[in-house]
């Protein structure tokens with residue numbers, strides 16, 4: 001254990017160097033599941049790192065283990081092998097570093113929107129009043145002002161998603177994990193939300209890891225897009241997106257954008273085909 | 284066709300309101316007035332049915348020259364019942380007492396069992412089969428034994444009521460806790476919640492709709508359970524009152540007592556909706572917003 005940390009630490013924390021140390025780093029994460037048909041390897045040595053304030057998107061074939069990876073990072077499930085580091089410290093199994101936003105918004109009908117957004121802080125032992133003050137400050141930038149005392153079912157899909165993001169952000173965790181945050185929205189709302197997220201992200205500079213099925217969304221929002229392979233899952237491609245910021249919607253129409261999108265799509269389709277084939281073989 | 288419309292009206296009261304709104308804002312009716320007309324539309328059909336049934340029964344008994352010991356007319360049931368109102372009331376109070384105490388015991392036991400089962404896998408495996416088995420015990424056979432064991436006092440009746448009602452309450456709660464989406468528990472876990480906080484923040488509120496359904500089932504069983512326990516043997520109570528009146532061929536008084544029993548059950552049943560509105564107002568709002 002300790003040996004691993006030391007070896008690793010010497011490699012990744014070059015304090016003297018000008019390069020920024022990673023906010024978090026995944027090192028050879030592997031994870032499989034015991035199924036009735038035998039052991040199913042899912043993650044097969046995933047390496048990933050992100051500097052503070054960067055936006056990373058993860059795309060990959062359906063069922064390749066994106067949510068599983070998030071569960072490992074959030075400390076909800078132990079990895080079979082590998083390490084998670086946050087700011088150079090071993091953080092495997094710890095839950096205090098990652099703010100997790102699941103795909104479903106999971107806003108609870110028995111709480112108002114304000115009280116839904118404070119639930120994380122309350123769970124963490126913050127007095128209700130303080131939690132409310134902290135969350136209420138974010139309602140304006142999140143476009144939710146005036147809906148503090150509404151119930152979730154009174155909100156549109158986009159607003160619900162923003163409320164769920166607010167609930168994640170207000171916990172002030174070092175890294176945000178967003179699992180297909182806009183997957184359930186219609187395309188118009190989706191586009192609106194992407195532009196909005198690009199704006200607020202520039203303002204707050206959270207470190208974000210986002211899973212998405214939408215390559216366009218990934219390119220538009222990210223500093224780096226990571227393509228995962230079919231199961232057993234490895235990192236297939238890491239693509240830095242150096243398009244200038246702040247990004248406008250018009251950027252999506254430029255040839256540079258289209259070229260990156262095409263390159264990523266090709267790799268993704270290849271992996272998806274591969275995933276389908278192996279599925280057919282195993283079934 | 285006409286029959287179908289009546290059913291729809293009974294099942295979907297909000298539709299009527301929508302229809303009215305669609306008819307145009309001729310005059311803006313007050314909130315109270317609207318609620319009143321909605322209530323009338325909800326209970327109207329059932330009242331009508333009851334009136335028709337009563338009239339038919341009255342006519343059949345009057346025309347058919349049926350002896351009152353066999354089938355008394357509705358008017359006779361009401362008249363005799365009213366005349367015997369003091370005796371009936373004196374026997375109603377103990378029945379209410381048994382119902383209340385028995386159901387309270389069943390609620391306490393149900394909540395305790397359900398929470399234990401929710402927190403411990405071992406308890407779940409150990410208790411669930413026993414819970415189910417407890418329902419296969421024929422109360423008809425056990426109730427007389429209760430009297431042999433515990434006498435004619437309150438205890439055996441409370442036990443009978445608790446026995447017939449704790450099962451729906453417990454199962455309703457257990458299933459309610461389990462209805463919590465797995466993702467909600469994961470979300471809470473990611474926030475750092477342990478078992479207890481996850482229970483308090485999501486599992487408990489998630490279970491409330493299911494709990495109120497089981498409360499409704501339980502409370503109706505509770506009244507009949509109490510009557511049954513008294514029927515087997517008691518000093519006072521509607522159950523023993525019915526039994527005695529039957530033995531002296533006062534069918535009218537038996538039916539009068541039945542009427543009182545039904546009224547009590549209906550009132551208790553309706554009161555659960557009131558309680559539900561107070562405890563989980565969000566549930567009704569959410570459901571209405573979805574229709």
Ligand SMILES: Nc1ncnc2c1ncn2[C@@H]1O[C@H](COP(=O)(O)OP(=O)(O)OP(=O)(O)O)[C@@H](O)[C@H]1O
Pocket residue numbers: 033034035042061062063064065066067068069
């Ligand atoms: N608890 C579990 N037990 C057994 N197998 C599991 C379990 N959780 C996930 N899996 C399997 O692991 C694989 C990856 O699942 P995961 O949900 O992480 O995929 P995903 O990439 O998020 O998929 P999607 O694109 O559909 O969201 C799937 O094949 C799934 O069947």
Ligand SMILES: [Mg+2]
Pocket residue numbers: 066067068
């Ligand atoms: Mg997933």
